[in-house]
Amino acid sequence: MTNTIGYLAIILALFLSLAGAAAAFRAAKTRSSALTLLGRRAAYGVFGLATLSILTMVFALVAHDFSVSYVAQVGSRSTPLFYTVISLWSSLDGSILFWGWILAGYTATVVYIYRDRYRELMPAVTGTLLAVNVFFWLLLAWPANPFQPVFPVPPDGPGPNPLLQNHPFMGLHPPLLYLGYVGMAVPFAFGFASLITGVVGGDWIRAVRRWIMAPWIFLTAGIVAGAWWSYEVLGWGGYWAWDPVENASFLPWLVATAFLHSIMVQERRQTLKTWNILLVIATFLLTLFGTFLTRSGILASVHAFTEGLIGPFFLGFITVVLVVSLALVAWRSDQLRSEPALDSLASRETAFLLNNLLLVAFTFTVLLGTVYPLIAEALRGVKVSVGAPYFNQMSIPIALALIFLTGVGPALPWRRGSPDLLARKFLWPVAVAVLAGLAFWLLDVRHLGAWATLVLAVFAVGLLVGEFWRPAQARRRAHGEGWSRAVLNLTAKNRRRYGGYVVHLGIVVIAVGIALSSTYRREREATLQPGETVVFSGYQIRLDSLYAGREPHREFAEAAFSVARDGRPLARMTPRMNYYPMSTQPIGTPHVRTRPTEDLYLTLMAYARDGSTATVNIIVNPMVVWIWIGGGVVALGALFAISTAAGGAEPTRSRGSSTERQAEPVEAGVGGAER
Template identity: 40%
Template sequence: MFAEFGYGVLLVSFIVAIYSGVAAVYGAVNKSAPLVESARRAMLLTFPLISIAAAALIYLLVTNRYEVAFVYEVTSRSMPTYLKITAWWGGQAGSLVFWSWLLAVFTSAVTLRKWDRDIEFLPWVIMVSAITLTFFLGMSIFFENPFARFWLVDGNVLPSMFAPANATVFTPQDGQGLNPLLRHPGMVIHPPMLYLGFVSFVIPYAFAMAALITGRTDDRWIRITRRWSLWAWLFLSFGLVLGGRWAYDVLGWGGYWGWDPVEIAAFMPWLTGTAFLHSVMIQEKRGLLKHWNMILVILTYALVIFGTFLTRSGVLSSVHAFANSPIGPFFMGFVTLTLVASVALVIWRWPILRSETEMKSMLSREALFLLNNLLFMSILVVCFWGVIFPLISELFTGAKVTVGPPFYERATAPLFSSLLFLMAVAPLSAWGHSTLQTLGKAIWKSTVAALVVTVAFYFTYTQNIGALVGFFLIALVLFATVHEFWRGTRARQKAQGENFLTALSRLMERNRRRYGGYIIHISMALMAIGILGIEIFQKETQGTLAAGEQLNIAGYTVEYRELASWDNQGEGVNYTRAVVDVYENGIYLGQLNPRIDYYFDSQQNMTIPGQRSTLRDDLYILLVDWQPVSTIGATFKIYVNPLVNWLWIGSLLFLAGVIFAAWPDRDPSEEPARRSVARDSRQPSAAD
């Protein structure tokens, strides 16, 4: 009943989405206001419709309706209710509906707000959203139907939406249960965060396309979507960080990022998105780079779809799995079509996208922003090629190859280092014009301070050249950025006679994007400390211990005490938990409990490390193996991950920075989208 109902509602929303797109185009072309209004209402209708379909799906998940194939795949009786709800995005079919639902939410939000102001853009925004929504709903309806049920035909069980001839519904006793790795809280929120980021980038893209189609190619579309882009970027970034944290906590390989294609798939739109956030400022400030911003937003959209496709089509395991998966070719086709159509639009509008001013100096802020874009694009090229190459190799030579961390690390380390350097220098340069002299004057103090720190590190921490270069660049970013806060605050203090804190907070409030951006830069430098620490200084050892025996690593001593194993029938898990004592240089620090959880329904293990985390390093102990009867004991793998905590601290500061930057301004006259052409082009500006 609920399955047919849900499917029916999904079908209706599919038709409504198509209508909405067609009506929007017709209405815009024929200047028919009622038709455009009808398109808008249709788009608004998709939100409650898909919500109802999603509610039906959640109802099926929660009530153990295992005759539905999707419910069978992702839930089991032993799972708690909240996990059954979040299993909605735990499998392919459900996550596609989730995608559609988010897009309906965002598009509705856009069409509800400021309809009058953006009236010329909105029919086209609706069209772009409707096309995307139609595609994803179509995937759900025709290929990855979450409502398909099991049917028993002549002794065979097959999943299908509609009853085959002479078939009866087949209901398994219990489901397979969600992959235990996906039951971790980090993994419960990681996919929605990532998807929020993915889907909200559709909106800036839709406005960009609308700007191209209507010929209003000034920076209006950028001003309208500026906050959208920032929020989208926030969700995407946070989704990536959560994914890293989740990997660190449950994947049991001592790290947070393995340059896995699935990770890179989510990282690529982040790269273009970050480049876009920087380069739109050039267009707003100086009227330059209109073509480039269009290309960046198109690339971001294409990579969002491509990323969903990479993780969802099976193409990563093998080219042949891709060809056999029903949705792979359609995804590929959709990415290609939208890409070609968007680029064609850019070429069509090429002449009117010309810059309004000229680039004047290679050291100006805009020139350095362009360099930043080049670096982000370079990292993208490395990532894209690294992900794609194994497929090409398999396709042309039949030989499978792996492109793993050594490749990416070697290729991106200099690029990331250059980005750090730019992060220190670019904020000090002025819009329009800068010289080596002015730049040098602005940065020499920070450089000296950073050098002092580096020398101190040389004598106290490490002699590794790569690490020292990294620490120097990080220190340079930190000093230069903090100096910027200091300088602005002091200037304000002098001018306004305010005390330091008032001056600082007023300064920051005056220009949220600028100072939010600086906070983000500081957070990036902190994250870089963590990355440098684990990349260069990680240590590991492994050994099998009998009770009372010890393993030594990097000043730590780990002594095996005991091990216990017990079932939790209610949750369908067997826990095996070891107790180890931890000493540092002979001083007792406490006990840690690495464990292995075995899930009966999915027959999978989850390795939970015992962690002791400090600002200096993380002691990270994994229970690898144990002998149930014999006295040999248990095998432990121990990592010491120096400085990795700074990565998580940086992430929290990052969050604060983006929220600060994206927060609405208090003063309505500051609302940038409402400023018509107001711009300060000639002066080096501290206002932005």
């Protein structure tokens, strides 16, 4: 019964999205309002059916209905309810169902919000989104069907992968990532629709800007949450390993970041049209590519699920999207011709171009490292793996240049900056950065990469603060406002700009966290008897006891340590090993004590069965917490930047750009010679 309902919903969603896509594409050509309406209603219907199918699956999971194939794969009577519900995305078929549901949700939302706008474009946008839906519902109806009947019905299931039920973050990281990933279909749909209809420039650019920002926020938060999850769960004290699937989430992020900068150039200067279209197509393709890597098992990875027909399906879809999009770009190349872009080297356009070049170079670097094992095997028949050293070596210079630009970009005016203005803006930040560089060196920050990161971070923050300070100062003079009021009014007037600057500050904070934690991490292993103490990096770590216990879904061995510093007790820490019934290997759970300056990270590595000794790995990780904080700052800044829509400003979008311009006289007044 459950199987029938769930599967029926999937099949209906497939046919409805097919019919809707056909109607919408037809409407794009004929401008028929009846067909447009039909396409729109189909989008709502698909979302309703998707919701029905996902609720059916959640119900089956919670009810332990092992006659449903997906439940039989990931369910278990002993798994706690929370992990039972989130096991919806712990394995292949369920995660594709979740994906389809989010896609249907995005589709319905976009179609609803823009029901009265962009009339010449929306039918094609609807059609494109529904066509992407067709692919996912086809996948669910056939090779990834999670509702296959199982007979005989097993008495119990193996439960989700133990690693995925070891930390509540599993409830957060995948949905964020999916929201980011799947959301990239929306800007793609706009770009694709503009190619189909030939409406290549215009108002809709602003809609796209918002719709790249929303998934970008989710993707950023998802990546940071994933890093945090791996830090809290995997027990090696790191947060990023350049695993193919980590890269797969990072690649679309890089291209989307490039796009959300270059789209501003197009908005301002009606240029870079082809480039932007290519970026938006690349972003979407890279999300498909990332999914292909994860779901098809073509590269070895901790995330890779098993294959079957899903790989070939994805490859087919990637091929269609790639070939059709590129053919459309080639066909529309005449309309995509742009005006020349650069008036002066010292302009924001230049900064954006550099930023784009760097981000695209970064993308290629990561992409090459990710697929290199495949290339090597195809061309030379050897199995190689590309490790972290390659990625680190290649990415550090690019990352440093990008940090430089996070500060310089916002400080440069559009078109051209006068030497006078530039001197005023750059003098203090440069002076402070030079002093800071000396100070860091004297403070024994002698690792070149870390030192350069810190210096550039100071420089960038100096420039960014100046961007707040200068106009705030002008407001104070003009309106007699206090500092906080001036900054508040200023940022509220131009959320998009200042939200963006906050995002930049967050990125700088993340960079500092990464640089310091990766270069100044200290680590040692110690085997202790109860009562024995090891001293490491100023911490006195005493093993108090070692004991075993049982929880409904697992057994565990736990070691209790008292941690003190200079004889003053700091914390009781209890790293453990969990034993899940369906896993031969224990899953370690480190215990992390987080402080603003450094983390103390204990992992139980081994222990004697009689409780006489425990081996603990001690890691002292400086400044890690700033990566998570920076991630939060980025998300908040970006939310602030797009928050104008929430205030109902959406219908007045055509005047929207005036909000942007309003703030400029203020700044021009400050900058004086800016224009």
